[in-house]
Amino acid sequence: MPYLHEFLALTIIHLLAVMSPGPDFAIILRQSISFGRKTAILTSFGIGAGIAVHVGYTLLGIGLLISQSPTLMMVAKLIGAAYISYLGVNLLRSQPSTAGNNIRIDNNPKHQKKAFMMGFMTNVFNPKVTLFFLAIFTTVVSANTPIFVQSFYGLWIIVTSIAWFSLVSFLFSKPVVRQKFLKNGHWFERVMGVILLIFAIKLVLELI
Secondary structure, X not given: OOOHHHHHHHHHHHHHHXXXXXXXXXXXXXXXXXXXXXXXXXXXHHHHHXXXXXXHHHHHOHHHHHHHOHHHHHHHHHHXXXXXXXXXXXXXXXXXXXXXXXXXXXXXXXXXXXXXXXXXXXXXXXXHXXXXXXXXXXXXXXXXXXXXXXXXXXXXXXXXXXXXXXXXXXXXXXXXXXXXXXXXXXXXXXXXXXXXXXXXXXXXXXXX
């Protein structure tokens, strides 16, 4: 296979990146423990949809345009920081549940759509993901690689990302794990809020 070495290098770099703690991981962790497996997996698919957006504009060359424009990159980082801060503040305001340690499972279609959109928005507004895709598609992937091969790379990244976050959803939504966290569920959500705010602050500091 003429592109095997390229594919393997991209796969390794992507897996290391997707497994490292970040806003996506924090959101999946929170969704798994607070709402259960189904909600967390829907959020994982939302993250996959967000990655599809990044892949799409990277292949079209828009990602390169954004990276070369300080103004556009600043706007992207500010929007990302604002959204991640919004999520973080909401989690920081979490209050003890009046239902005690009962696990919250909401099968309402509106809640499920919200779970998908949370994953999508968290990923698509993260400028770090923009820079990541720009980096791998300009350094690891050759400019001579056919567009259909690059599209396959993008699809592979989307599928493996969904698979990874679905695995995290499965592991952290196990009843024994969830019950341990939910004994102090509001504190867990506040910790997730602090983590998200730290990411947001890091984005802002990069602009100074």
